[in-house]
Each structure stands twice: as structure tokens, then as C-alpha cells.
Amino acid sequence: MLNHEFLTVNNPSAEWWRKAVIYQVYPRSFADADGDGIGDLKGITEKLGSLSDLGIDAIWFSPFFKSPQKDAGYDISDYRLIDPIFGTNEDFDVLLAKAKTLGIRIIVDIVPNHTSDQHAWFQAALASAPGSAERDYYHFRDGKGENGELPPNNWQSIFGGPAWSRITEANGELGQWYLHLFDSSQPDLNWENPKIADEFDDILRFWLDKGVDGFRVDVAHGMVKRAGLPDATIYDENLRERPISNLTMAEAEEAVPYWGQPGVHDAIRRFRRIIDEYDDRAMCAEASMSPLPRLAMWVRPDEYHQSFNFDYMHSKYEAAAIKKIVTDSIVEYGKVGASSTWVLSNHDGIRHATRLGIAPENTPRPGDGIHPSDPAPDEALGLRRARAATAFMLGLPGSSYLYQGEELGLPEAWQLEGKYRQDPTYARTNGDRIGRDGCRVPLPWVADATESNGFNSTGKSWLPQPANYRVFARNLQEGVVGSTLELYKRLLKVRKQFDLGAGAFSWVDDYDSETSLSYINNGVLVITNFSGGPIAMPAGELLVTTQHDLTVEGILEHDQTVWLKLS
Template sequence: MTSLDTIALPDTAGLSTGSEWWRTAVIYQIYPRSFADNSGDGIGDLPGVTSHLDELQQLGVDAIWLSPFQTSPQKDAGYDVADYCDVDPLFGTLADFDVMLAEAHTRSIRIIVDLVPNHSSDQHVWFQQALAAAPGSTERARYMFRDGLGKNGELPPNNWESVFGGPAWTRVTEPDGSAGQWYLHLFDTSQPDFDWHNEEVRAEFRRVLRFWLDRGVDGFRVDVAHGLIKAEGLPDYTPDPDAGSMGGEELGVPYWGQDGVHEVYRDWHAVLAEYDGDRALCAEAWMPTPEQTALWVRPDEMHQAFNFAYLETGWDAAALRAVITRSIEAYSAVGAPSTWVLSNHDVVRHASRLALTAENPQGHGIGPDSPGKPIPEVGLRRARAATAVMLALPGSSYLYQGEELGLPEVIEIPGDARQDPTWFRTNGERYGRDGCRVPIPWTADAPAYGFSPTGEAWLPQPAEWATLSRDTQVGDADSTLNLYRTLISARRAHNLGAGLLEWLEGFGDDIVAFRNGNVTVIGNTGGAPIVLPEGLAQGTVIATSGPLGFTGTGTALPADTTVWITTD
């Protein structure tokens, strides 16, 4: 007989949730260029977001995180910002943003804006001024310009590599035509890194924060939050070629996770505290452990940090129990909620990733020639089960657009259609992130599956999108869309985001089993069904990621399935 002895973990924060909405929120990431295109040019826009707010309200989310929509030449899909205080014409206007914000707030949906402080576009007025100025000038001091090594400065200042592949330094031609200094770009050559030791840079970003806060935004997701400060002396560093591109597996990287970055976020915390309404900061900080990531959410810094250790954990019960325990303990120790996330715009969608059979470091992507490609049915089954585990955990959960439809990674994208800088800078050795960014389907029989009225789409959509479209799923009680709606509704009804997790023992090595409040959650990561204990089997099933089975000895939980049960 299975034992229901429990192991209690600390409260998520040890604090009352009060009005701090971000402690328990379900937050939906919108990648604007792939969400909904109102203009018909094949690229999603802000009016497209506004047009689908009703569907997001029906899904039950508390907030939307918008990936970059600011003015940009779009060399890296908007993560190369030329003007931090305006909307790129691709996505609309500031007036369109204001309408979207007001309409979202009318539906009790908060808006989180993506902010990219590590680097700007090379088209930013500051960088153009830097190129026209002399070495040692105040204009160049805003960025990481350095003299080269070698007899004539012909070698880069160090050996750092770009996250997108190739060198992280580019040499400029000075105004007089001579070969000049080098500038650092941890990403594409069109994305020069700011020098965050410069007070002018810090003051400018305070201004940017206030610009959007004054318009009424509810918070910021901070891109590359662990990368702003570089180690003194810029020492050489050679990354592990098998590690993820953002540093999540490595210690001691001289351009990730330096102590000085925390001063920046203490400053930003003070800016947000000037405003009413619990405005929130969320860090994209790819750090090796939950304990290190928790440093970003100490009481005077950020409010949330993405739990990438959880995202990168496979569909394995022991590994899940370990990372969940470690995460709750680490975040609780600093008075913060843990966040939980399975997919975003930078990783292989979890409806494919959880069924991969070969290593696939973050940022590498999968494509036609990738080893260990997933079996779609297995991936979807595991994705549904993993989501049912995630949404039952105390803290805040992030969803990525389209995962509520069960969208898999798009693998068969032709080389000439790919647009991720990673694809080009590695000469096709890495497929990059296009596969998770394909425009999502709304209507099965509409042009571009309802994404765009003209049928245009900036990345090609596969034929299978017709079977996964929202209109196909909305009336199907067993669809992935309705599973998400059920889980989010039950999560709210049972207050799971503010709950207390208690592990349940005795279910076997392949089972994730815990209680949160009056909800018992059982997830089967193994290859064989298990029979539920009689006490649980007699409870009320409030959600299940797949059909339960029945045997001569009782109710069976099949492989790759999660169930929520109440027994009172």
C-alpha cells in the first residue's frame, strides 16, 4: 500500500501574498511578431495582440509578457533596440500600445514589457555617435570599446565568443579611414554591449523605466539580466562547446553573473517602488543553480527570476523532485516565490524537447538533420503531463504562446527561410530558435491559419497547424487548450500559487507525487501504468493530462500522465 507520509517544504515565500500579484501569477509570453498580424504584412503586431485579449482572458492568465516591440532594425527579432521609448512601425504605434494596455487592464490582465539593457542596436543614436567619435571619447565610453592586441591592434582584446557563434569583438573603421578600436558584442555584431560602469548608461535606463511605468505598465522582464557587468580586465575564457549558449551550465564565466550587476537592480527596484500597484521585475538570468539564481530576487532587487534549472530538467521523476525541492528552498530563503517555466522563445518547445533522445544544448535548436528527433505523440503526451505538474506548484508560472495548443517545435524549416542569427553565424551548424517562433494558428481554414488576413507569415507554418488551431480545439473537451483552461481555473480555485508543497512518499521511483493544499498531484514519468491508492482513487478527479485506465485492481495512471485529485 502506498504511504501518504509527507515531507513538508517551506512556504514559497513565508509571507502573505497580499496584493503582490506576481507571487502567484500565471504569465503568458507573447512573441509579438508571431502572435497575430492585424496589418497583413506577415509580421504580428500590437493591434493583433489587442484583437485576441478575449481569448487570453478565457484562458485565465493574470498577465502578459511582451517580447520586444520597440524601434529596431530587427537583426535579432527586436532584441536589437534602436529606440527604447517608441514602438517599431512593424508593430504599430505608441497609441496602439496604449490601447492594448488599457484593453488588457479592462480585462484584469497586467502587462510586462521586455527590456534589453545589455546591448543596443548598432543603429541606436548613441552607437552611431560612438562610431563618429574618437577613442577615449565620452560617446565611446557608453559602450565596450577597447584597443586591440598585437603590434598594430590587429587582434581582438580577448578570445571571447559570441553567444550566436564567432568572435564577440568587431573592429571599427575610424572616421579617417584607418583600422581602429574593437567593440564587444556578446550577441550579433549589430548588438554592441553597453558599459554598465558608466553612470550615463545607468541614468538613461532609469529614464527608460520611468517612460514605460508612466504609461502604466506593470513590470519588466529583463533580457540577459546576468550579463551587464563584465569581469575586471576582461580575461580570456573558452566556453564548454557542449554547454548552453547563455551560460546556464557553467561557473566562473567572466561575462555572466558578476557581482556588480546586483547594484543595477537595487537601483531599478527603487525606481519601481516609486510607483503604485506592485510593479515587478523578472530576471532572465541563466545561472548554474537555483541558489545562484535566487541572488537576483533578494528583497531589494528583482521580484522574480526565471527558473531555468527547472526548464532544463527532463521528464524524470527523481530529477524533478530534486529541482523543485532545491528551487523552493533557495527562493524561500530570500523571501521570493519560485517561478516555473517549460518553454519560451529561446528554447525548443517542450512538446518536442521532452521527447528528444539526443543532447540539445539551449540555443542550438533542432532541424532536419538533428539526431534524436522527437516522436510527436510522445512529446505531446509528456508536455501535457509536465504542464499539469508545473501549474500545481506554488509560486508563479510562465506560459509561452502556443503551448496551450500543444504546438511542437517546427523542425522542417528550409535553410533559406531561417532567420535566427545563430543559423548564419554558425554557417548552419546550429539551427537556432526559429522552430519555436513560427506564427501560431488561430483558425484552421483561414489564410495563415488565422495569423494574418493575407496568408503571409514571416516564417513558414507547417500543414499540421490546421489540426492544432485554436478554433479546432476550443470545442473539444479533451484538447490541450481545454486542459490548460481547466488547470489554470483549478489552480486559481484551490489557491495553489500561494500553497504549501508536501511530497508524498511510497509511489515508486518514476512518480512525482505531492500535495498542495487539498489537491494531490500524481505524475507518472515512467513507461508503465501504476494503480492509484484506493483513497485517492475514490477522490474527485479535477484534472488529468490524459485518460485514466481501469484494471481489476483499481484506477490506473498511465505512463506520461498527470492527475489532480481532491479527497475532501
């Protein structure tokens, strides 16, 4: 008899987002139909069958809106128009319709914290006088100093350098400054202005009327700034590193006056009211908030349906750390009636097939890639651990997000030459911070003679694939026993078969140690051996394993995970 006590209660009728496996598509790097080297909507539409075969429930698209592409589409100049590099609004309609026939839901990325400096709102602000209604769409301020030559406060851009840029007024003289927490081409919107909320009501309805199933909300924790825009006293954009994570919520709000301010929840509730006008839609927040009780505030019943769990994503690969985060997540989210949301990779971080092969003391800060001066990661170890970590994650109750290419075991393209790099972080820090390009390289679909390995038919690629990407091509893994692709397919099939996303979860002490964890979910026993000695398996039906040679009642090696149906 296993020793365990349930933390969750089975809820087979749960709303779809509570247990969905959601696959992130980074449009410019997924599939390129027209051969120009940039992925597009027609390319994605052609490949939807492969995602259906994988077994996902929904797709989240990173932004595909009209944009100068200074920050890969997160600098939006028109929220209602598909950027021509990706196609047309009609192309999206075709994609949406095909996805529906395959039973795949569609989530689009909305960016309410900032716009492009090419957006009509910002262009109108530049053409208007200080104090005008047009400038009130953004944060324009007079500078400090005798002639206004100093920024209004000490805030720093997440991409490096100051968070303020000074404009030249219509009369040719230096004038006011505007706030941009990211690149200077991404001015922050002023959510204290009620007109901004009105604008986004219409934007959300535009896409909901098209039939999208929800939104992932970018920089959800940054939309509202503290009144008066006071100086920051701590610089850590995610409040994750100690001792910052030990601050109370009030202390954190005071120290970093542009993240997680109380007023942001009013904006969230307004978004939620729009969503609730439609049936069966959902929102997920990119809210980089710690600790978990603070993050849980974002998924209260009248706010977001989900929020990414970045504490889990950036956790140490250690049994004790992971057990605490999983327990705290289930407990804290449960207090507000929300399900947990798990993720290991996305477009802003080092792919976990590489990250887990980096020694802890060498791990870059979140949002940064691997610098050429950093020690090389152990990619064989990273992939082995990534497979184990994914198998552990997909057995948990709640919703899981996958990042395109992780089902292939793709490593980070960390050795990209500087001449190819396009992340604003790289430019704004003069290469001191390498940026996120390494996780955004186009996917290898077919190992062939072209340099893009089936990404398109021309071999062109906006970022070049490293030579080792060829061995990870999808066609080389399809139907191959033990391949990472087939592992993901099996995990998702069994997850759905046993309804693990809405399952009854408890830790099992029998196989827990300093180096291993085990839990049971809807009758499935999951055991992960993170780094310890071999573990003898109990009797049962072998459902899924990351270890190719594992048999029933066999030995589970280090950095491996198994799913068993108990006898």
C-alpha cells in the same frame, strides 16, 4: 493518511507576481491585423479576449521597440518608441487599456545589456574619437597585435564567432574594436559608466508612467563585465553543463568574466529602487545561473522579484531530477523570501511539446534548435509528456510562465528550410547551429484555406507554418473535451480556485518511485507517472487529468498527470 511534510506555508495575500500565471507573447508571431505577415499590436488587442478566457493573470511581451530587427527586436534603436512593424505608441496605449479591463497585467521586455548598432548612442560613438565620452557608453578597446589586428580578448559570441568587431575610423583607417556578446549589430553597453544607469532610470520610468506592471530584463546576468575584460577560461554561457555547475561562485565568476559578475547586483538594486517608486510593480530576470543557490542571489529582497528557473526548464524528464530541482528551488528561494518561478518553453528554446520527444542523448544544447541532421523527434510522445509536465508544473506553488502556442500543444517547426531562417545564430555559424526560428513560427488560430491558418486574412507569414499546424488551430480545440487548449483552461481554473500559486506544498511519499512523483498543495493531490507502470488512484474527486479515460480510483498510465481533491 498520506505521508508528507510541508515545505511551504499558505500565503493567500501574496503579491500578485508570487503566484501569477504569465503568458509570453512573441509579438511578430501572435496575431497580424494588417495582413503583412508580421504580428502587430492591433492583432494582439483583438485576441486579448482569448487570453482572458484561457485564465492567465499577465502578459509578458517580447520586445516591440524600434529596431532594425537583426535579432527579432532584441536589437533596440529606441527604447521609447514602438517599432512601426508592430504599430504605434498609441496602439500600445489602447492594448494596455483593454488588458486592464480584462484584469490582465502587462510586462514589457527591457534589454539593458546591449543596443542596436543603429541606436543614436552607438552612432555617436562611431562618429567620436577613441577615449571620448560617447565611446564610453560601450566597450571600445584597442586591438592586440603589432597593428591592433587581433581582438582585445578571446571572448566568443553566444551566436557563434568572435565577440568583437573592428570599426573603420572617420579617417578611413581600421581602428578600435567593440564588444558584442551576441550579434555584431548588438554592441554591449558599458555599465561601469554611470550615465548608462541614468539613461535606464528614465527609460524604466517612461514605461512605468504609461502603466505597465513590470519588466522582464533580458540577459540580466551579463550587464556587468569583469574589470579589465580578461580572457575567459571556460566557454559555457550558462554554466549549466558539468563540471561547470560544480564550480564555486568565485570560480565561475573568474572562469567566465562576462556572466554573473558581482557588480551586476548594484545595477539590479538601482532598477529595483525605480520599480519601488511605483505601486504593485515587479521585475523578472533572465538570469541563466546555476546552481540554484547562486540563482537565488538574484531574488533577494532588494533585487529582482522573480528569476526564470532554467534548471527546471532544461531538467531531464526524470522523477529524481525534477524532485531535486523543485525541492532546491522552494528551499533556496524561500531562504531569501522569494517565490519560485517555473517555465517549460520560451522563444529561445525548442517547444517542450517536441523537446520531450527527443532522446536525451540527442537533445541540442540550450538555445539551439533541431538540426536537419538530427534524428526526428517522437512528437506524439513529446505532446503526451508535455501535457503531463505542464499539469505537474501548474500545480506547484509560485509563478508559472507559459509560451504562446503551448496551450495548443504546438510542436517545434523544426523542418524549416534554410532560406526562411532569420536567427543570427544560423547565419553566424553557416548553418552548423540551426537557431531558434522553429519555436517562433506564427500561431494557427483558425484552420482554413490560407497558409497562415487565421494568423491574418492574407495567408502571409514571416515564417511559414508547417502543414501539421492546421490540426492544432485554436478553433478546432475550443470546447473539445480532452484537447490541449481545454486542458490548459481547466488547469488554470482549478489552480486559481484552490489558490495553488500561494499554496502549502509538500511531497507525498505514497506515490513516489523512480518513475513517479506526487505532492499535495492546498488540499490538491498531484500525481505524475513519468514512465513507469500503471498507478492505482486513491479515492477522491477528480479535478483535472491529462488522461482522457481516467476515472476516480482508476489507473494512471505512463506520461500522465492527475489532480485529485482528497476525500
